[in-house]
Amino acid sequence: MRTLADGTEALSYGDTSYRIPVGGARELAELARAFNRMMDRVAEKDCESVAFQNELERLNATLEEQVRERTRALEESEVQYRTLVEHSPDPILIVQNETVKFFSKAFQETFGVTAEEVEDPNFRLESLFAEDCQSVVANRLKLWQRGKVMSPAMVTAYDSAGRPRELELRGSRIDYLGQSATECLLVDMTETQRLREELEDTQRLRALGELSSGVAHDFNNLLGAILGRIQLLRKRGFSPDIDGEMAVIEKAAQDGRETVRRIQEFSRTRTDRPFEPLSLPEIIDDAVEITRGRWKTESERRNVKLKIAVECDKVPAILGSATELREVFTNLILNAVDAMPQGGSLKLRCFRRGSEVHAEIEDTGVGMTEEIRRHLFDPFFTTKGNSGTGL
Numbered sequence: 001m002r003t004l005a006d007g008t009e010a011l012s013y014g015d016t017s018y019r020i021p022v023g024g025a026r027e028l029a030e031l032a033r034a035f036n037r038m039m040d041r042v043a044e045k046d047c048e049s050v051a052f053q054n055e056l057e058r059l060n061a062t063l064e065e066q067v068r069e070r071t072r073a074l075e076e077s078e079v080q081y082r083t084l085v086e087h088s089p090d091p092i093l094i095v096q097n098e099t100v101k102f103f104s105k106a107f108q109e110t111f112g113v114t115a116e117e118v119e120d121p122n123f124r125l126e127s128l129f130a131e132d133c134q135s136v137v138a139n140r141l142k143l144w145q146r147g148k149v150m151s152p153a154m155v156t157a158y159d160s161a162g163r164p165r166e167l168e169l170r171g172s173r174i175d176y177l178g179q180s181a182t183e184c185l186l187v188d189m190t191e192t193q194r195l196r197e198e199l200e201d202t203q204r205l206r207a208l209g210e211l212s213s214g215v216a217h218d219f220n221n222l223l224g225a226i227l228g229r230i231q232l233l234r235k236r237g238f239s240p241d242i243d244g245e246m247a248v249i250e251k252a253a254q255d256g257r258e259t260v261r262r263i264q265e266f267s268r269t270r271t272d273r274p275f276e277p278l279s280l281p282e283i284i285d286d287a288v289e290i291t292r293g294r295w296k297t298e299s300e301r302r303n304v305k306l307k308i309a310v311e312c313d314k315v316p317a318i319l320g321s322a323t324e325l326r327e328v329f330t331n332l333i334l335n336a337v338d339a340m341p342q343g344g345s346l347k348l349r350c351f352r353r354g355s356e357v358h359a360e361i362e363d364t365g366v367g368m369t370e371e372i373r374r375h376l377f378d379p380f381f382t383t384k385g386n387s388g389t390g391l
């Protein structure tokens with residue numbers, strides 16, 4: 001009984017090695033055997049529990065490693081997505097119930113808005129668009145959020161410098177923080193639109209060129225007939241007042257021919273004259289000489305001062321058509337004179353930049369609006385009414 005008590009005590013301290021010598025009275029021997037069996041089982045369980053503990057620790061360690069691995073993968077994919085979104089040149093947004101929840105850097109840069117402005121609860125995305133586009137934007141955002149599939153909308157917005165930009169607004173429904181929202185992409189189509197318009201212009205110009213060369217040819221014949229007849233008639237000798245009227249007809253027909261010549265010049269294919277080496281300063285001097293009469297009489301007639309200065313560096317010869325270039329500079333000078341009805345000064349410069357020869361012309365006249373600038377090279381575009389041909 002004593003050793004049983006000691007064994008129980010030892011077990012209470014975790015010692016499972018204690019065994020009782022079996023002997024003595026039968027019941028006592030039975031009890032000792034039972035005690036020993038129990039101790040065997042406890043020792044066995046102890047071993048199992050240690051193994052289990054070890055396995056648990058091992059799993060714990062790999063679990064930590066797995067969690068670290070997953071976290072790294074998650075961070076990596078987050079960085080990839082962030083880089084993609086932040087480096088997209090087209091603004092990306094998430095809008096939920098009229099509030100901008102997310103915006104990319106390109107959005108701020110395109111519209112010149114600060115993060116605080118956009119994060120303000122009163123900020124409305126549509127306020128960045130031209131007035132006539134605002135309802136389109138608001139509507140699309142709502143419909144996209146409801147899951148409606150709709151084609152992109154072309155809208156106008158003003159960039160940070162206040163210039164109008166043509167944007168394609170694309171959107172689709174997404175889940176954002178457990179609620180539906182709209183993901184928006186704004187693609188700047190300004191340049192594409194401009195190129196498209198330019199292409200249309202070129203096609204229009206080609207058609208115009210073909211048409212005008214046909215018309216010019218017919219007009220030339222008609223004016224030739226009028227001029228020929230009037231010159232013959234005038235030789236017959238009429239009274240001065242009738243001859244005066246005839247002179248007006250002759251002058252008008254001559255002016256007409258001059259206009260026809262310019263139309264023909266414009267629509268003529270430019271490959272018929274071979275290029276020759278020529279000096280740009282000489283061409284510029286020639287053009288100033290050719291137009292001297294015109295700007296002198298103009299300034300005297302209007303009683304204003306017109307100053308012309310030519311500053312040409314020594315430049316290498318260039319290849320071109322002297323006649324055509326003289327005409328270019330003559331027209332530029334005449335345009336400048338027309339643009340300075342109150343007088344002013346005109347500067348012509350030519351200089352070398354690397355392998356190029358540059359020419360610059362500058363006047364202190366009325367200048368051009370953006371609209372005029374856009375149509376400057378369109379044939380027949382003029383702001384001078386009947387006195388200009390726009391050629």
Ligand SMILES: Nc1ncnc2c1ncn2[C@@H]1O[C@H](COP(=O)(O)OP(=O)(O)OP(=O)(O)O)[C@@H](O)[C@H]1O
Binds near residue numbers: 372383391
């Ligand atoms: N130096 C300038 N300053 C201001 N506007 C100009 C100048 N040069 C051209 N323009 C504008 O561009 C338009 C087109 O010029 P373009 O020379 O093609 O035709 P035009 O001068 O009107 O007619 P034309 O040359 O037959 O007299 C002009 O009507 C004018 O509005």
Ligand SMILES: [Mg+2]
Binds near residue numbers: 335
């Ligand atoms: Mg002109």
